[in-house]
Amino acid sequence: MESKGGSSSGSTSKCGRWNPTAEQVSVLSELFRSGLRTPTTDQIQRISNHLSFYGKIESKNVFYWFQNHKARDRHNKRRKLSSSFPHHSKHLNLLHCQSLAEMYQVSEPENNNRVIETLQLFPLNSYVESESEKLRVHANDDENGDHQHHHHHQCMDHDDDTMFSYTLMGEQMEYPPLDLRLSFL
């Protein structure tokens, strides 16, 4: 609420640290997106000048913003790459590949094999994957039987890859309660 309270000279926050307004962040993000990564001193000065219209800002804030943003962006990208492997890329992987396991057989994670501990039982305490770190596991996937080749017409071939139900377990069971049903993760 305070981030845009003062239109120009941000009086809201105690001047502990720069608190960018939404507009400032937008402009900075756009500059970043446009390819600007390490602005020159001159550019920093200009950016700061113009952003001062939206709130209190100093040149060093701009400098730090770009530095932090560059680093975090790189970090995020790296994490994203390492943690998510191809499930599906268009219909190449998921739909056309006979065995995804061949492609996705990643090595066994050392000790982090199981997934999302928080979810394992009751997920009532909502685990949120935050921007700082979404816990993600490169679990070795066992076979994924996604082999479909569907063309533009329906009549889809249902290779029911995972066709076993709880009836295997013997008795006729009711639907398990919702919260228990999540335990498979």
Place this chain on the structure above:
Amino acid sequence: MESKGGSSSGSTSKCGRWNPTAEQVSVLSELFRSGLRTPTTDQIQRISNHLSFYGKIESKNVFYWFQNHKARDRHNKRRKLSSSFPHHSKHLNLLHCQSLAEMYQVSEPENNNRVIETLQLFPLNSYVESESEKLRVHANDDENGDHQHHHHHQCMDHDDDTMFSYTLMGEQMEYPPLDLRLSFL
């Protein structure tokens, strides 16, 4: 009505497309609410396995469900956010894709001169994706403005790089539009 007619192997519908049962949707929603957004192949497999108890399902259905749900959730949140911005007046409520103007980098006397050749306007509400989602900012290393792929899209197809004006968005605005605000560089 018939959506759960077949308890397990959905024989009800003609296999046009997956028709999730209420239980399946419940579980998926619960997982989503718990923070799961892009399940790994392994997770998809498990989810599909366990949801098959409630009806016919395939892995790709799980995958698509999460994709769609994530996208639509994000979309809804974005719209909600943008509509709940009574703060700054007029020009702030640009919703989706609109590329209003392009701007050029003025020639910097220095050699370090980033380009910013064609900027599409970015959504102003993009600074908050959702409460459980990371702020996504992207770098772009498009240095020399050679876009070899421009498409015919309906929403944004502005190639006239010299056409822009403030008046597009209204008459008197407090803040210049974002893409123009970059012209100070």
Place this chain on the structure above:
DNA sequence: GCAAATTAATGATTTATTCAAG
């Protein structure tokens, strides 16, 4: 009550962007 017609949801495809290996 019931279906044809219409609308709203949502499953499934296609397209556009992105970073980063090569």
Place this chain on the structure above:
DNA sequence: CTTGAATAAATCATTAATTTGC
């Protein structure tokens, strides 16, 4: 500079809800 990998956005398409006339 090119291309691979992986989305996320946008779009297409089909199913369910619902409206409507009988």
